[in-house]
């Protein structure tokens with residue numbers, strides 16, 4: 001099955017729309033309610049980052065979400081931007097993290113909620129996340 | 144403001160997603176609830192027709208919805224397909240219509256619900272509809 | 287996002303209660319149900335649309351198809367609908383002249399047409 | 400789709416009730432509210448998140464910012480949250496060790512920390 005795509009102008013007002021659309025598509029693909037909550041948060045994080053990357057560099061181009069069920073009981077979401085890209089930080093133990101930092105929580109959440117995630121540099125950043133449709137494959141905390 | 148775009152595989156299961164996404168974007172743009180109902184139906188009709196056009200010709204390409212507020216108090220939705228296209232029928236009076244036809248109601252509804260609509264042939268068919276965001280410009284019945 | 291269909295006899299009428307969304311994806315179920323009912327000899331049908339949340343031209347087409355079916359058995363198909371947003375699409379398409387449309391199920395059942 | 404913010408005094412505490420969605424679009428309002436409260440001398444804050452429907456890292460960051468602010472006045476910021484889906488993101492980010500999190504407002508108000 002081909003993916004649905006959502007192209008969003010780089011404006012943070014659209015992050016809620018991204019969550020909703022992906023959630024409805026995943027529900028239609030049979031995802032359990034509890035798992036939908038994980039998906040919603042991870043999509044929110046990656047979309048926020050992509051939109052912010054365009055805003056930081058004043059890029060008017062849209063960010064593109066592509067999503068749909070995979071053949072193998074998962075639901076995949078790819079979020080692509082054409083911003084400057086970044087090197088995802090190494091997986092670190094929580095205990096080593098400075099609690100008073102107000103940033104840097106998004107990538108931790110994506111890693112903690114998705115079954116797996118790939119960060120790839122292309123024209124900008126491409127973040128591909130996969131989520132089990134049922135609850136059995138619930139992603140382990142990424143530390 | 145640039146438009147949001149939704150690219151849908153030509154499968155009728157996605158018509159509900161199209162309605163929902165456009166409705167949520169229009170609500171965010173300030174559209175009144177009653178007017179949202181008109182928008183939902185017109186989007187459903189044009190998306191159904193676009194997807195059916197691809198299915199009739201076994202085209203796997205997506206149909207593309209682009210939507211957003213215009214500068215002038217309206218919300219515009221463009222639905223583009225790459226199917227065979229068609230000549231929209233002339234505006235006819237209801238009284239002349241054979242009630243027993245089960246088809247041909249979609250274009251009548253689009254014309255009746257939108258403030259205005261353009262049917263344009265390009266790579267396939269492009270249907271552009273505009274809706275007043277408040278209720279004052281409620282489209283007249285198109286006959 | 288789903289279509290619900292439930293029918294029951296009320297005197298000589300058959301009431302088909304439709305709920306949820308009727309669009310190109312779900313309408314085939316409604317069509318099948320109407321074909322099935324007529325096939326089983328239900329020719330006086332009242333379609334109760336009170337709980338319909340969405341209906342577009344595909345749904346209208348299926349109702350027209352149902353009406354033709356019952357008429358070919360000298361039957362009737364009337365509608366219960368009190369939602370302005372749905373009545374509106376019957377008006378725009380001129381179908382208010384084709385279907386008897388009632389405000390309530392009681393009214394539909396009392397109608398002797 | 401909206402954020403609601405209401406605060407009131409309960410003894411020496413200030414309860415800030417947050418409802419709706421806290422994300423990058425709405426979080427600035429929450430940040431402003433916390434800055435305003437601390438500016439007005441509210442240093443013992445209980446953020447009641449019972450009615451929060453969505454919270455992501457932007458919201459977490461704002462709460463961390465609020466905590467730093469009250470601590471600089473020797474104050475406290477505790478949370479009321481009984482929703483598993485929200486507790487989960489505090490756990491994943493290790494913030495359960497940073498915020499006192501209570502099941503109910505009563506419990507939060509009784510806590511003498």
Ligand SMILES: Nc1ncnc2c1ncn2[C@@H]1O[C@H](COP(=O)(O)OP(=O)(O)O)[C@@H](O)[C@H]1O
Pocket residue numbers: 045049050053081083084085086102103104105106107108125456460
């Ligand atoms: N798509 C992206 N493009 C460019 N930089 C990114 C992207 N995603 C994340 N980053 C960088 O990684 C940092 C950490 O991201 P994240 O963990 O989501 O936390 P936050 O966004 O709160 O800082 C961001 O501040 C940003 O500099």
Ligand SMILES: Nc1ncnc2c1ncn2[C@@H]1O[C@H](COP(=O)(O)OP(=O)(O)O)[C@@H](O)[C@H]1O
Pocket residue numbers: 188192193196224226227228229245246247248249250251268343347
């Ligand atoms: N996007 C399109 N591409 C090709 N043909 C179309 C398109 N939209 C409508 N049509 C043609 O116009 C006819 C009438 O459309 P419509 O009024 O929506 O009623 P229906 O789809 O129920 O027949 C369709 O049957 C189809 O042949």
